[in-house]
Structure formats: structure tokens, C-alpha cells
Amino acid sequence: SQKIEQNSEALNIQEGKTATLTCNYTNYSPAYLQWYRQDPGRGPVFLLLIRENEKEKRKERLKVTFDTTLKQSLFHITASQPADSATYLCALDETGGFKTIFGAGTRLFVKA
Amino acid sequence: GAVVSQHPSWVICKSGTSVKIECRSLDFQATTMFWYRQFPKQSLMLMATSNEGSKATYEQGVEKDKFLINHASLTLSTLTVTSAHPEDSSFYICSAKPTTGRNEKLFFGSGTQLSVL
Numbered sequence: 001s002q003k004i005e006q007n008s009e010a011l012n013i014q015e016g017k018t019a020t021l022t023c024n025y026t027n028y029s030p031a032y033l034q035w036y037r038q039d040p041g042r043g044p045v046f047l048l049l050i051r052e053n054e055k056e057k058r059k060e061r062l063k064v065t066f067d068t069t070l071k072q073s074l075f076h077i078t079a080s081q082p083a084d085s086a087t088y089l090c091a092l093d094e095t096g097g098f099k100t101i102f103g104a105g106t107r108l109f110v111k112a
Numbered sequence: 113g114a115v116v117s118q119h120p121s122w123v124i125c126k127s128g129t130s131v132k133i134e135c136r137s138l139d140f141q142a143t144t145m146f147w148y149r150q151f152p153k154q155s156l157m158l159m160a161t162s163n164e165g166s167k168a169t170y171e172q173g174v175e176k177d178k179f180l181i182n183h184a185s186l187t188l189s190t191l192t193v194t195s196a197h198p199e200d201s202s203f204y205i206c207s208a209k210p211t212t213g214r215n216e217k218l219f220f221g222s223g224t225q226l227s228v229l
Contacts, residue, residue, distance in 0.1 A: 032216060043118070043205045043220030044156070089155065093216070100146070100207075100218055104155040 002027040004092060006103040013080055014111055021075040021106045023090035033066055033073050034091040038105065044089055048075075080110045114140050116208050118221025125196055126229055133191045133224045135206030141186035142208035146218070147179070150203045162189040186211065196228045 005024045013019050023033070032051045036044035050057045050066040050073065057064045063076040077084050087105040094101060115138040125131050135145055143164050148156040160181050161169040168181035178200075180192040189208075193200055203225050207218040 034217060036218075041203070041223065041225065043116075043207070043223045044218075045220065046217045049217055091218075099158060099161065101158070102156045107153075 002094070002101070004028075004090060004101060004103040006088075006090060006106045008104055008106070010107040010109060012109045012111065015081060017080055019077040019080050019084070019108055019110070021088050021108065023073040023075070023103055025071050025092060028071070028092050028094075029068075030092045032093070033064075034100070035062075035064060035073075035075050036089045036091060036102075038087045038089060040087075044102075047088075077108075080108075082110045082112050084108060085110050114138075114208075114210060114219045116206065116219045116221045118206050118224055120224060121222060122225040122227070124227045124229065127197050128195055131193045131196055131226060133193075133204055133206070133226075135189045135191070135208070135221050137187045137208045137210075137219070140208075140210045140219075141212070142189075143186060143211045145183060145189040145206055145208045147181060147189075147191050148205045148207070150205060150223075152203075156205065159191075164189075193226065196226070198228045201226055201228045 003026045034049045035047045038044040048064045050064045061078045065074045087107045089105040090103045091100050117136045119134045145162040147159045149159050150156050159174045162181045162183040164183045164186050170176045183189040205223040206221045209215045
């Protein structure tokens with residue numbers, strides 16, 4: 001069966017450090033993968049999309065990698081700030097691109 | 113950027129009543145909208161896919177007579193929780209994909225917290 005797995009344990013890091021979140025998937029062959037941020041009591045907000053032919057993508061302090069051989073994406077936040085504290089979700093479209101399926105998300109806490 | 117408005121943000125209702133939640137795409141058209149349910153500290157669970165002008169497609173285990181979805185225009189989808197019971201209390205979120213352009217990413221509403229007494 002198709003699965004998207006994210007580390008369910010919360011990630012606690014010190015301000016200024018780099019946070020690295022992992023997303024693994026099985027039984028998918030996605031053309032692209034997405035990362036979203038969700039704050040408590042709010043809807044998710046799109047952050048980055050990376051395509052299968054892209055190894056890495058950056059946006060300001062964010063960096064995403066996509067390894068289709070390992071079936072894994074890594075999401076990095078450099079120079080992390082307390083305001084980066086949130087839940088980060090990875091998402092894949094099912095074959096045909098009709099439905100987007102989300103991982104369970106990883107909660108990130110950045111301590112000042 | 114694309115904005116999705118969801119209303120109300122929160123609602124408290126008595127058991128047995130029906131509650132309607134609206135999801136509007138404010139600056140783009142969306143042929144397809146999605147409805148999710150989320151329990152505390154859990155991920156988004158897709159309930160149904162709403163298609164403008166046609167019947168919604170429900171995920172397995174979601175009662176279509178319980179959760180009525182209407183997508184009457186390219187900018188509005190509604191979810192009605194009929195005869196709500198305490199177990200329906202949850203956070204409901206809608207999302208939309210733009211009809212035109214590269215429509216891979218989703219734009220989400222801010223969610224509706226439903227509490228059924």
C-alpha cells in the first residue's frame with residue numbers, strides 16, 4: 001500500500017541551528033513532492049514544490065532535496081528562529097494527480 | 113497570492129442540528145476543492161473531493177449522507193454536517209486547486225473548529 005512517513009516525534013532545536021525534517025514514501029512514483037507548514041488551529045500553507053528531475057530547491061532559508069532512488073525528501077530550515085516553530089507536512093499526489101495525500105507531519109520547536 | 117476563505121472559523125452546536133461550512137476561492141476559480149478533517153496532533157484526513165457541477169467523490173468510510181457537499185460554482189463549495197453528534201467534533205479544512213495555470217499546489221482555508229454539544 002502507498003505510504004508517506006514523517007518522523008512523528010517532535011523535533012526540538014536551538015535557535016540558529018539547522019532543522020532537518022525527513023519524508024519517506026513507498027509505492028509512489030511521484031512527479032513532484034510538496035512541503036507545507038501548518039500552525040495550530042490554522043490551515044496548511046504551501047512552502048515548496050520539488051520535481052522528480054530536481055535534486056534540490058531553495059527558497060530563502062528553506063531547502064528541499066528529493067531523492068527518487070531512496071524515495072525520500074529532506075526539508076531543511078537554516079538559521080532557524082522561534083517563529084519557525086510549526087508542524088511541517090510533506091505531500092504527494094496520487095498517480096494521475098487527482099488527490100494530494102499528506103504525511104502525518106513533524107512538529108518543530110525552535111528554542112530561543 | 114491565491115486566497116481561500118473558509119467560514120465560520122468556529123461553531124458550537126447542539127447535537128442533532130446541522131452545520132454548514134463554506135469554502136470560497138477569492139481570486140481564482142477552482143473546479144476541484146477538497147475537504148479534510150483533522151483531529152488534534154494528527155494529519156489531514158481527506159474526506160471528499162468536490163467537483164463543480166457534479167457529485168462529490170467521497171473517501172472510503174466517509175458517509176455521504178452525513179457530510180453533504182455542494183460545489184455549485186467555480187468559487188464556492190459547502191460542507192454540511194447533518195444531524196451532528198459529539199463524535200463529529202473536529203477541525204474541518206477545505207482546499208482548492210486553481211483551474212488554470214500550473215495547478216499542483218493546494219491553497220487552504222483557515223479551517224473550521226466544530227464542537228457538538
